[in-house]
Amino acid sequence: MSQAHSQSSGAPILHGAGVLREVEPAVLPRPKLVENDRSFAWITDKVMGIIEGPTPRWWWWSMAVAVFVASFTVMGLAYLVSTGTGTWGLANPVNWGWAIVNFVFWIGIGHAGTLISAILCLLRQKWRTSVNRAAEAMTIFAVVCAGLFPVFHTGRVWFALYPGFLFPFPNSNGIWPNFHSPLEWDVFAISTYGTVSALFWYVGLLPDLATARDRFFVAGRMMRAKIYGFFAMGWRGSNRHWSNYEMAYLLLAGLSTPLVLSVHTIVSFDFAVSLVPGWHTTIFPPYFVAGAIFSGFGMVLTLMLPLRSIYRMNDLITQYHIDCMCKITLATGTMVGYAYAMEFFIAWYSANPFEGFAFINRAFGHYAWAYWTMISCNVITPQLFWFRKVRENTALVWVLSIFVNVGMWFERFVITVTSLARDFLPSSWGYYSPTVVDIFTYFGTFGVFSVLFLLFVRFVPLMAVAEIKAVTPQADAHAGHGHGEAHH
């Protein structure tokens, strides 16, 4: 490739006149993050146009469907609270069922947002700028959906808010939550996660909210100017504002980075700290984190690809962006596949008959259908992303991303239910099936999530306008010098 390289291979010509005075490394073309040389104004108009324009018809239809679907969760939860937790399909020996499956599923989905906003920010992966806003919104809404399950599984939900039950506050019961329990660690992990994600999202929004405010003001739409202005908290884009903003953003990125790993680690402790065969394994934390990021990117793709096509944002979410996301999905999906294999290996290698049985039972027992659904969706599907042709077929990527979501739900189902249904005591073995209340509640969370996401799409700038401008070629002060980077 490079001339310098070929000449340094020990040939005598090195000592002759043909030696290069300077080694010129090969210039690898960096993929453009905004295509077609779009101007700053075009980017602003494109993104702000979504919230400024009239509400599109598809939005109303989608909203109607989303609200309808969300009503299933409302019905399920109302029935649960009014009747009791017995309406869920939990019964000995399977006392953890769909509720925790759905909880882990939704929490996992959120992880892509945090990874994009925190780790990719620290690693200066500039392609994050056009997907981070939506991914962070997805994180927050996923945490909302996830939170419903642990809160409502208490039955009398108002107790969940009592001091001393979930959160450790002094109370007239004289008790504290059980700090030995990973479920209590979960309370801290998830609430920290929700708080930091919301803060991160909001801080990143400030410049764009100010842009919205100014544009509505110029357009004479004072009501909206005031609302966006209120949330923009007086952002004027001064140097001092930007300097504080960059620092705050960096600090939040630093704060969230451990969260990407810690939250799902602690969620995995819910299982791993117990002694149930199939749960009690040290591989769980990394395996869960990889799975979470895997499912999260699946969901990002599921959400962003339709938006990209509806709003014709191909110049902002380019094929390179899709490639990057597909590759992360591929990498994490492969890790998950490795973890599945390693679980089997350790079950055999440990020579623990209970452990061995748990895994044989997973693959060939009563829940084999769930296990093989999981394997086909999580292990086989992502491998298709090795192929450029697949990654370039947007419709196919979208379909595969749905498979990822399905597979990751089944993973949690397989882990939770198969181990409990066949525990140490054969006399108490059972088969778990969800009730219609379980199904309603879970089905409806997709509506809850969609309602929130649709509101986000309609009323919040979908992409970080200010940050996208910074990664355009014209923002590069050293453009034309080959490997220049934008500095401020």
Place this chain on the structure above:
Amino acid sequence: MSKIFPKSANALPLQIVLFLAVAGTVATAAVTYWVTPKYTRVGYAPTQPVPFDHALHAGQLGINCVYCHTNVEKSEHSNVPSTSTCMACHSIIKKDSPLLAPVRASFETGAPVPWVRIHKAPDYVYFNHAVHVNRGVSCVECHGKVNEMQVVKHDQPQSMSWCLDCHRNPELRIRDSKDVYNLDSETLAAQGRLEEAIARVHDWKIKPPQSCSGCHR
């Protein structure tokens, strides 16, 4: 952006933070004071159908608690006496008092006097009177100085933390067996006999449960 917001809006963030801080403090203080059993239960003294005077019966006359609440040593439930217990005396003493008309009516018809309940453990709490009094926990610990009450009132908060205060340190609350129904007596610890109390907790195997299922069965 002074065209959208007045200058005073600059103070808004600080004002909001201050407001939330003050509102949070006030709400916490208000809940702590008004929404805990110390306030919601203590002092409850309903008007009873018969103005039975504990200060007279248990205090002045010195009738032992167990004379009327006969099952307290044997049962988890400390019973309110039946009308016949009242009539054991009141068929002779003050037998024509108009205040006792409901008692006489109850005696004739067999319908119990509709006493208004004052102390009620929630249905999810298992409480056993016998276990407590037989281990040296006096009535006064939970019910206050009933021997001085003309009208019985809810004397102690009887919140869970209040239960646990004693369950965690039983040696501070127990008495001599002979003092259990003597509401003017003092605990062993208050008499300076803490060593004795600790020995008693050990010898009598006083192991008040602190696990959830001890009381929430």
